[in-house]
Amino acid sequence: MDKMALLKRLSDERYEYFATQGLSPLKCRQLVVEKLDAWKDLPMEELQRILDNEEFGS
Secondary structure (H helix, E strand, O other), X not given: OOHHHHHHHHHHHHHHHHXXXXXXXXXXXXXXXXXXXXXXXXXXXXXXXXXXXOOOOO
């Protein structure tokens, strides 16, 4: 899986995480965008670790 695919999957998982918490779609999208900026700078190994550990809400 390349970095763009990992970022997409993490973004989708984060959105779903907050959607299941009852947040509005607009707020879910805002939270995804905020975290995506930080994720872009991480190495692929760290992105994979986040995905493996399901750390979408942090």
